[in-house]
Amino acid sequence: MTSTSLETILAACQVRAERDLADLYTLIRQPSISAQNIGVRECADLFVDVLREAGFDVRLMPTPAHPIVYAEWLGAPGKPTVLIYGHYDVQPPEPLDQWLSPPFEPTVRDGKLFARGAGDNKGQIFAQIAAARACLEVAGSLPINVKFLIEGEEETGSPHLPGFITAHRDLLVADLAYTSDGPVHDDAHPQVVYGVRGMLLVELRARGASHDLHSGNWGGLVPNPAWTLVHLLATMRDADGRVTIPGFYDDVFAPTPAFLAAMARIPLDQQAALKMVGRDRLPPPAGLGYFERLMTTPTLNIAGFTSGYGGPGPKTVIPSTAMVKIDMRLVPGQSTDDIFEKFRDHVARHAPDVEVLQQGGMEPSYTPVEHPLSRIVRRAVETGFGVPPVDVPLLGGSLPDAVFTQTLGLPSFLVPYANADERNHAPNENISLDRFFAGVRTAAALFAYLAESDQPRPGTTT
Amino acid sequence: MTSTSLETILAACQVRAERDLADLYTLIRQPSISAQNIGVRECADLFVDVLREAGFDVRLMPTPAHPIVYAEWLGAPGKPTVLIYGHYDVQPPEPLDQWLSPPFEPTVRDGKLFARGAGDNKGQIFAQIAAARACLEVAGSLPINVKFLIEGEEETGSPHLPGFITAHRDLLVADLAYTSDGPVHDDAHPQVVYGVRGMLLVELRARGASHDLHSGNWGGLVPNPAWTLVHLLATMRDADGRVTIPGFYDDVFAPTPAFLAAMARIPLDQQAALKMVGRDRLPPPAGLGYFERLMTTPTLNIAGFTSGYGGPGPKTVIPSTAMVKIDMRLVPGQSTDDIFEKFRDHVARHAPDVEVLQQGGMEPSYTPVEHPLSRIVRRAVETGFGVPPVDVPLLGGSLPDAVFTQTLGLPSFLVPYANADERNHAPNENISLDRFFAGVRTAAALFAYLAESDQPRPGTTT
Numbered sequence: 066m067t068s069t070s071l072e073t074i075l076a077a078c079q080v081r082a083e084r085d086l087a088d089l090y091t092l093i094r095q096p097s098i099s100a101q102n103i104g105v106r107e108c109a110d111l112f113v114d115v116l117r118e119a120g121f122d123v124r125l126m127p128t129p130a131h132p133i134v135y136a137e138w139l140g141a142p143g144k145p146t147v148l149i150y151g152h153y154d155v156q157p158p159e160p161l162d163q164w165l166s167p168p169f170e171p172t173v174r175d176g177k178l179f180a181r182g183a184g185d186n187k188g189q190i191f192a193q194i195a196a197a198r199a200c201l202e203v204a205g206s207l208p209i210n211v212k213f214l215i216e217g218e219e220e221t222g223s224p225h226l227p228g229f230i231t232a233h234r235d236l237l238v239a240d241l242a243y244t245s246d247g248p249v250h251d252d253a254h255p256q257v258v259y260g261v262r263g264m265l266l267v268e269l270r271a272r273g274a275s276h277d278l279h280s281g282n283w284g285g286l287v288p289n290p291a292w293t294l295v296h297l298l299a300t301m302r303d304a305d306g307r308v309t310i311p312g313f314y315d316d317v318f319a320p321t322p323a324f325l326a327a328m329a330r331i332p333l334d335q336q337a338a339l340k341m342v343g344r345d346r347l348p349p350p351a352g353l354g355y356f357e358r359l360m361t362t363p364t365l366n367i368a369g370f371t372s373g374y375g376g377p378g379p380k381t382v383i384p385s386t387a388m389v390k391i392d393m394r395l396v397p398g399q400s401t402d403d404i405f406e407k408f409r410d411h412v413a414r415h416a417p418d419v420e421v422l423q424q425g426g427m428e429p430s431y432t433p434v435e436h437p438l439s440r441i442v443r444r445a446v447e448t449g450f451g452v453p454p455v456d457v458p459l460l461g462g463s464l465p466d467a468v469f470t471q472t473l474g475l476p477s478f479l480v481p482y483a484n485a486d487e488r489n490h491a492p493n494e495n496i497s498l499d500r501f502f503a504g505v506r507t508a509a510a511l512f513a514y515l516a517e518s519d520q521p522r523p524g525t526t527t
Numbered sequence: 528m529t530s531t532s533l534e535t536i537l538a539a540c541q542v543r544a545e546r547d548l549a550d551l552y553t554l555i556r557q558p559s560i561s562a563q564n565i566g567v568r569e570c571a572d573l574f575v576d577v578l579r580e581a582g583f584d585v586r587l588m589p590t591p592a593h594p595i596v597y598a599e600w601l602g603a604p605g606k607p608t609v610l611i612y613g614h615y616d617v618q619p620p621e622p623l624d625q626w627l628s629p630p631f632e633p634t635v636r637d638g639k640l641f642a643r644g645a646g647d648n649k650g651q652i653f654a655q656i657a658a659a660r661a662c663l664e665v666a667g668s669l670p671i672n673v674k675f676l677i678e679g680e681e682e683t684g685s686p687h688l689p690g691f692i693t694a695h696r697d698l699l700v701a702d703l704a705y706t707s708d709g710p711v712h713d714d715a716h717p718q719v720v721y722g723v724r725g726m727l728l729v730e731l732r733a734r735g736a737s738h739d740l741h742s743g744n745w746g747g748l749v750p751n752p753a754w755t756l757v758h759l760l761a762t763m764r765d766a767d768g769r770v771t772i773p774g775f776y777d778d779v780f781a782p783t784p785a786f787l788a789a790m791a792r793i794p795l796d797q798q799a800a801l802k803m804v805g806r807d808r809l810p811p812p813a814g815l816g817y818f819e820r821l822m823t824t825p826t827l828n829i830a831g832f833t834s835g836y837g838g839p840g841p842k843t844v845i846p847s848t849a850m851v852k853i854d855m856r857l858v859p860g861q862s863t864d865d866i867f868e869k870f871r872d873h874v875a876r877h878a879p880d881v882e883v884l885q886q887g888g889m890e891p892s893y894t895p896v897e898h899p900l901s902r903i904v905r906r907a908v909e910t911g912f913g914v915p916p917v918d919v920p921l922l923g924g925s926l927p928d929a930v931f932t933q934t935l936g937l938p939s940f941l942v943p944y945a946n947a948d949e950r951n952h953a954p955n956e957n958i959s960l961d962r963f964f965a966g967v968r969t970a971a972a973l974f975a976y977l978a979e980s981d982q983p984r985p986g987t988t989t
Binding site: 275276278279280283288295298299364372388390425462 | 736737748750764765768800801804806810821833836837845849850922
């Protein structure tokens with residue numbers, strides 16, 4: 066397939082726009098709320114159908130909860146293989162009274178398609194399917210090998226995805242992973258994202274007396290667990306925000322010049338960004354830039370501190386329990402197991418009676434911005450959206466991207482198609498129709514440009 | 528009046544027992560719930576009536592809320608004057624379904640009188656009235672001068688008592704203040720209590736961003752107010768419980784040998800006391816005894832720490848607010864104004880953006896156990912209860928006792944008549960009938976013994 070044929074494909078995509086939307090509507094009209102176990106299996110079946118009709122070999126593969134839709138077209142031996150990730154489950158639609166149109170009835174207003182799942186993620190994963198279908202219909206084949214991995218538990222934290230991927234490494238062999246999910250930061254700049262911070266969730270629990278006590282009658286006679294946690298926390302992080310748990314920073318990656326250069330090129334109106342959250346300056350430590358804080362610096366965040374009385378007015382009580390919820394955002398190089406061990410050891414040294422519970426984790430993930438395939442992904446986005454993308458080396462938030470980079474050893478690219486006001490997880494979720502079609506074009510271009518690339522293709526040699 | 532006449536009075540009290548109970552029932556049957564403004568004024572009128580019929584000059588004196596019943600009998604010129612404090616308001620009776628008999632229907636079971644207000648405080652203040660009435664009926668006079676100050680807002684924190692006492696110093700001139708309220712620690716030992724710790728209530732409020740933020744997308748970019756308060760609190764108290772606010776201990780009193788000797792004589796089964804609250808040892812610092820912690824050591828207690836998410840499972844949020852409620856128990860020598868100033872200055876030095884709100888306070892109060900009148904009070908209790916009392920130099924809790932010791936400059940004695948399981952503030956509040964009558968006898972004996980004393984009587988010279 067040549068770039069001439071890409072033009073043909075792109076023209077075909079435009080012709081098929083109405084049918085693509087009609088098929089997307091069908092997928093959206095089927096609720097698939099994983100948290101409430103509503104319609105999930107029915108929606109998986111619809112994805113199986115649309116992929117099978119497009120010409121893919123499709124399997125509905127079980128997990129302990131909702132099945133994974135796996136589809137492959139491997140008719141391009143010697144050509145690269147892309148593993149495209151997405152999810153067919155959606156968030157609950159509540160609160161219902163804030164929707165301007167019914168959440169599961171796709172409705173177009175002002176060039177945007179409103180519905181639960183319109184952007185997160187049915188619209189974005191279907192853009193990739195629509196591109197592949199157009200290729201198969203027009204050219205009778207795809208220029209590369211394509212695998213779809215579409216899960217039904219993303220909105221409940223992808224509990225079975227890591228196990229599935231570990232168990233099916235052979236099936237999932239590829240040259241790169243490619244995901245479209247979430248909104249861009251601003252609509253003027255399409256993005257290519259290369260990684261995410263990891264996340265480690267812990268809870269600290271301290272106990273004092275067997276029940277809350279009168280602070281006069283018992284003050285001085287029993288330990289106060291709120292004080293226990295205050296003193297423990299104070300040993301973990303200094304007032305400048307630097308984490309003081311021994312070894313916490315040991316394995317933090319050294320960003321490459323290309324990483325730093327990309328970071329420096331990200332458009333930013335820092336004052337406007339801070340103003341949006343009611344601040345006028347960055348907190349200590351001084352000298353750390355906006356994106357350095359999000360991309361190269363791990364955090365130790367108190368997400369909740371709960372002890373004693375929190376209502377209006379005074380209540381003079383010695384609390385019997387205190388609980389702190391912490392999340393740590395980890396940067397490449399760090400691992401949840403290692404940091405948890407250091408955290409737990411630190412607690413054991415300073416407050417051995419305090420209970421530490423791990424409540425989940427997600428590894429950091431990073432694909433070098435200078436990876437040879439990056440150029441191809443960027444070029445595809447430019448073709449799809451008409452403007453060159455911004456490189457975002459790392460997201461401050463966390464996604465299970467390490468299943469691709471660490472478990473499968475693939476470069477992984479995240480290209481959000483949705484508009485900045487996608488309102489994912491909220492009422493009036495939507496995706497701009499222009500951006501949906503730009504996504505279809507981007508995927509078609511990606512297939513074409515990957516076919517032209519002469520990158521090594523370990524995934525196609527087995 | 529001689530000790531012979533005391534015997535007569537005590538015999539008369541016994542004869543009048545049935546009538547005393549009937550009158551107490553009348554007072555109890557009138558609900559007087561100050562927090563709910565139910566029946567308070569009606570109950571004040573009943574107290575006015577019973578005191579007037581007994582022979583007192585009575586005035587119902589207004590405050591901005593519920594009136595104070597003031598009564599005096601000053602027919603013993605040259606003799607001492609006792610100012611007896613009590614309150615006619617009661618706690619709300621809720622939860623109603625836990626009462627074994629209706630809360631405002633006095634009911635005797637197993638030698639105890641059950642009703643809201645039976646012990647707190649109608650039964651105890653009426654014991655003093657009954658003793659005075661018996662004297663007046665049998666002897667035609669009281670052996671000393673007696674003033675009653677019975678307020679209707681004790682259960683809502685006595686908001687107008689300090690102002691009232693300051694405004695009426697001249698009216699309230701006396702030689703001693705005398706209060707019966709609350710239960711004894713154990714029924715085998717009647718108590719004479721000489722003071723209370725004070726209390727200073729503050730709230731700390733810290734703000735970060737204008738709203739809670741995603742800890743990934745914003746982690747590192749905005750301050751976390753929970754961390755702000757953790758670091759601030761860690762500067763206030765070390766891990767051994769010693770308060771590190773400069774000057775906090777400057778004015779702590781030096782207990783006299785008599786104080787320390789009394790403290791050492793208080794019966795204590797420390798292991799049993801700690802076991803009751805699920806502990807097996809005292810917290811740091813080592814070397815500080817059980818009663819030292821309650822009586823000679825001020826505290827800085829976290830009564831509540833509330834920030835971010837406190838529900839089950841993780842939620843990865845940067846809280847926008849954090850709030851800490853603190854109560855400090857102050858010992859004699861310390862004052863709420865001085866300690867608040869030091870506290871506020873400390874916050875201003877370490878965390879100037881943190882808001883400090885004072886939410887009330889109560890001065891510490893102490894009458895020396897070696898005060899000349901102590902001997903008389905102890906002797907009256909021994910006469911009333913049949914066993915010598917235990918001296919409790921100071922309560923760990925707080926009462927507005929300083930209005931007597933500091934504002935009026937009086938020695939003040941607290942002699943709880945109620946049994947240990949009084950259940951004040953709780954369903955099935957009660958007072959043991961034996962102890963009610965022991966209270967009547969104690970008051971009668973107090974009048975008699977004070978008359979025999981040759982203490983200076985500044986109160987009777989104006």
